[in-house]
């Protein structure tokens with residue numbers, strides 16, 4: 495039996511249903527997270543990656559949306575651990591917490607409504623091709639501006655922007671989109687942050703560039719600093735720098751570390767996965783599965799030893 499956490503209880507997943515009149519369903523005001531848990535066969539353990547960091551972001555975003563959900567960070571981690579145990583998950587899995595206003599009322603506002611949170615598990619598999627790399631298109635759709643729908647917050651409505659860009663890329667025969675911000679600088683992918691390597695330097699758009707403050711982005715910065723002794727330059731990144739980059743990769747909970755081998759029909763580097771990207775992937779995939787002692791702090795164990 496697959497369970498979901500819904501309206502304060504663990505219920506069979508197929509019974510976790512919202513009313514069509516649910517306010518957040520109409521106005522995109524739900525706040526959500528995407529979390530991965532990785533199975534380690536040797537340890538016979540399921541590790542949730544960055545559980546606290548994800549719930550910290552969720553709670554901050556909820557607060558900004560006047561959505562005071564009735565659980566604190568530790569309670570949310572506990573509920574998630576319990577859900578994974580109940581579902582007896584012994585493989586890689588994706589976890590989707592979603593907070594929303596459950597009122598059956600039709601006014602697009604954020605106050606005087608009742609917040610609720612649901613959490614369910616999803617068999618995601620690989621989101622993008624991490625082994626061969628992907629072909630991307632600079633989108634004709636611009637990233638949401640911070641003063642319209644903040645990209646910094648993981649709010650459902652902001653993903654209309656992502657869906658438009660991703661769809662345009664797919665219809666045009668590419669795997670993913672890169673969106674520019676309203677100022678014309680590189681922001682991010684439809685569900686990923688972006689890094690380039692140029693002349694031995696690693697560069698990523700700064701937080702001020704209208705991007706989501708990615709948790710994987712921070713993890714990659716740590717790996718670069720600790721393991722490759724490289725600092726990341728965070729600044730405005732011009733579109734033209736993409737075409738002359740030596741390497742490009744995208745990061746995200748779903749995307750993990752995905753190499754970009756082509757942008758707008760121009761090969762990046764020699765069109766193969768770059769050396770720094772490869773090294774980061776090797777480190778990341780070991781760290782998330784509990785294979786590097788130094789990064790065990792990133793993980794929450796689901797099963798008791």
Ligand SMILES: Cc1ncc(COP(=O)(O)O)c(C=O)c1O
Nearest residue numbers: 685686687706708709710746747
């Ligand atoms: C628009 C966008 N940018 C970046 C990311 C990467 O964020 P994280 O690494 O926290 O998953 C995501 C995924 O959640 C996203 O949806």
